[in-house]
Amino acid sequence: MNLRMQYARPRKLDQATELLDALGTGAMVIAGGQELMPYLNYGRISPSIFMDISGLAELEGIEETAQGISIGALTVHRQIQINPVINSALPLLSFAAAQIGGGRQVHNRGTIGGNIVAMHALYDIAPALIALRAQIEVAGNQGLRTVPLTELLVETDHDLGTKTLLTRIVIPAMDPASGWAYEKLKITEGSYGSANAAAIVLRKPDGDLQVDLVVGAVAEQPVDLTGPLSERLRDNPDTDLDEQIDAVCQAVITDPISDQRGHAEYRKAMACVVAKRAVAAAIKKIKTS
Amino acid sequence: MTKQYVGNSTSTLDHAAFVSGRSTYTADHIFPNQLHAHFVRSTHAAAKIKRVDLSGAERVSGVVLAMDGMQAAEHLDPIPHFVDPIVFGGKTTNLRCLALGQVSYFGEPVAVVVAKDKKTALYAASRVNVEYEPTQAVLDASDAIDSNAPRVVPEWADNMLMQVPFGGGDCAAAFEAADHIVKTKLKVHRQSVQPIETRSYNAVWDHRESAITLYATAQNPHPLRYVLTNALRMPENKMRIVTSASGGAFGLKMHGHPEEALICLLAKLTKQAVKWIENREECLLTGGREQEHEVDFAINADGRILGIRDHFLANVGAPGGTPGWGMAFLTGLSMPGPYDVADLDVLANIVVTNKAPWSSCRGYGKEVTALALELGIDKAARELNMDPVQLRYKNFIKSDAFPKKSATGLIYDSGDYQGVMEKTLQLIDYDGFRDQQDALREEGTYAGIGVAYELTPEGGALPGTLVAGYDTSTVKVDPSGFVTVLTGVTDPGGGNRTGIGQIVADELGVEFEKIRVVQGDTQSCPYGFGNYSGRSTIVGGGSAALAAQDIKLKIITLAAVMMEVPEETIEIAGGIISTSADAGSQMSFVEVCYAAYTRNYDIAACIEPPLESTRTFKPGLISHTPDEEGKINPYPSYSNAAYAVVCEVDIETGKVSLKKFAVVHDCGKTINPILVEGQACGAVAFGIGGMLGEEILVDESGRQLTTDLVDYTMPRAADVPPIALGHHDTPNPITFMGLKGAGEAGVGGSAAAVVNAVNDALKCLNVEVLELPVSAPIVWKAIQAASLGSTETES
């Protein structure tokens, strides 16, 4: 660790990206601090420079754009819970943000950007965002680029927050006819989820169900079951939905986590349970008009 | 005497300061040029220390001093044990503040760095280089008793700290004669009390006087001073210990922790104020309760328990200075709880391992007694197809049997156990629940009800130790009529300050607002033993009442002279002195107090100034003279309570939700109902938390995995159901006003009720969880195992 630490608080995005570029390794970006401060307090991280991005106006605000709802990376969980645009276009996201642990204090301070960049296996936002097919906007010395969130998650050593900045999250509005649910299983109020699942279900014109289903807190990264499930549903149209979800979970979740929230066998089993419960709850919510 | 305050829910003394951030906790003392210490801790559970290189730390600018175990041992003698196991026939060892040559648990202090601020100390500590040669760690008590197990203390012949039998009668004959034998194997996991305020020590060196003032989170300031001055080789009267407001203690802040003496030494060597605040990760190293029981009941066809056998293992971790290990002793001594069983065979095997040493935990081992007995009784009820409540009624000591000598030699003062249980069942509507249970099951809800009883000996005294049964208070009344009470007991946050204030206000007949209670300062308070074992209101309140009565006599004498009426006609209430001899005549309490100090050569010559008295309350019933079987009774008081809980189990996830909770408590006389109820609810939350979420885990090498409060999940508001509370007080005949003590009871009883409720809910699936906690993954696994088992049987 390092005792001499420096601090920078750029006021413009281009200043921030240029500074990150100039600093090379050893810089670390901080916004709400909910992820980094515990490590800092215990001496577990020691960047040579802390770059506080909380003054970057470009990273703020919630807007409706042609690509969908564009949410600034500095938007805190509480805003996501109560913002009317998100409430109506992305109710699944509002709901999932309310399930984040740590209490109102963390909801008031923690940012959606920080939550994503942390890539913490037990966090709540990522499964919902993946089910919503979110794109992220990244600023670096090469300018802005937009990539699907899932692309970030496959990179094990991404440079977000050290070399590049997550600026905005862009999410297509949900189909108002869809049903959705977010299921989280916690051992006690104060623990991380042992498993969570985000589901969005739409009844297609032919009557078949289109199910977007992502489970979290069971593997190092959220597991997107959408593709495998739709294949199974196509190949075995007559099998019970719950059985299909079970089978997909069994097949796709190959390396469950084992920690204080439960052993690997339990986590895998709970992934099945929350996935089935989320889909069932989502189906109930489908608007039949 | 009219009681204006005792028995009422008087607000906490100084409550405005507590809710406005103006009360002073230990870490709130900040001195000029304040230095900060940070510890380097062992990264191995068992290892030889090859080399400690402090040079990296010493080179950091702002570092004042860095020290390893060799250097510390030059200045510090081994820390005296709070209670040395050797006094009870166990093994002893020299306890060092910093590891010397070897480490015996993960997190053991190895070196310390003092620097000008916290950040520098933290950074410099990371520059200390320790070279270890890891050795085989032994982590389970059952492994540790193997004759080939590595020794935790190399000089010992084995890892048995102490093996101690408890009991009496002829247990073997009881088992021969019984119709049924019910065996229960029970595992209690390691838990930790974790007050929200961690430990903190701030030592200030006075160079002119060669004296130390230590601001400390300490439950027992006077005995701590004895320990520290001995370790530091300094006169006991050269140290002052000040304990400020306490942010919760629950046993953790009983002394014997290595940091205490070391921080004093660092202040002495640097000649400055040195402060250390324990971080949460360090705090989570402390723990207790980990035991494995095999408890067998010999039961007759009619449900009468003839004998109980319980040979248990307690994994007390590495040897330590706090009285943690003694909890295992109490687990044995407290058998057979509230049950009338004369034939008892208990063997406590108290085993050391390479886990961090036990530190005291609320319940002090008695909670494990309750778990073993209450889970065992419920298992017996299930096996014999009896109602668990009726089985208890058959075996409770009857209310007319007191004082009652238990099979281990304890002398229970009073009680009405069946009465307490009956009230509890009414509060939770036991019969109503039983009527609905099957219907709920048919709807797919797995609901269960659990009951449990807990008996907690309180106010303990151990011969030859600074764990005394008595305590002392001083009461002083100023010329202006304000009252200062100085006690030898301390308040860990539960409210005994307020209770003692109420008692003194009533005894003197003054307004509660005029009372100031000062505790925890060895310079101003009389020698006392502090807080443990639910004793503080019993002995602190009792002694303060005696001292207040002395002063009241003087005031009556003087008032009678001043009012020219007979003494026996004087009455004092609410700060007004009146006389039955003359309805119109009265004086203020203040006038008489002023005269007591200023008119001593005329009308006040009848009394001796000042208006001060120091008295000791020494409860009876404690006996340190062994009886014909060699048994002693170290406790004056036996508070007790019954618990009942309704739960639902989600059988797909194993998650347990608590729906209703009821407690009825017998704490003798209640001084302040709202504070006593607060204690009871707090203890219930401990019991619930311990069974549903709290667990300290280590990996196979002994490295601790539970490092923060999202791993160690104590109950939050949404985890605790509303608690219905009742009182069923049977006054203790031998304490002041019949007090029994409140606070310790509840942890084991509520924990056992939760487990019994879960097992009741799952009885229809043939599922039984006796390896604790009953957290969701464990319950789920048991359900899976049972359903696999039944599938196999079917096929």
Next chain:
Amino acid sequence: MAVDMQELVEDSVLLQCRVNETPCEEFIHPTTSLLDFLRENLLLTGTHMGCMTGHCGACTVMVDGSIVKSCITLAASVQRKKISTIEGLGEKESLHPVQAAFCEESGFQCAYCAPGMLLSTVELLNETPDPSDAEIRSALSGNLCRCTGYQSIVRAVRTAAKLYTADKETQE
């Protein structure tokens, strides 16, 4: 380089903010937490340290009227903001209704968690004047109490809701 490193990067930070209505200006280490700033620089020790990881809530303060955990808030990031701590809520002679309710109902024992519980209650009642028990328990999910079992705290919040409403009506 387009960016002037000297101008942007600092070894210590001049923090300017208002704490309990009082303006303050202090040079601080860039990594200082808001908790340490309040306790050690301003000697406002009513805000308590429980874990330094954001789990216990004893360090709760308000930043621009919203509760945060000061142990995991970087002091440097509250530049020009309004901080309210428990010391600013009310004093002995002028207790805030929430403080009065916690006293009346003994909504604390050791009171180490009380500053956080009180400020969380203030935010709850600002948004939800008449909360249900479930809303109360959920609003306190960021705060741990080890003494009370929460029963007296929930009761205190209920009483606070009544006093707070009455207080507001009087003011209007």
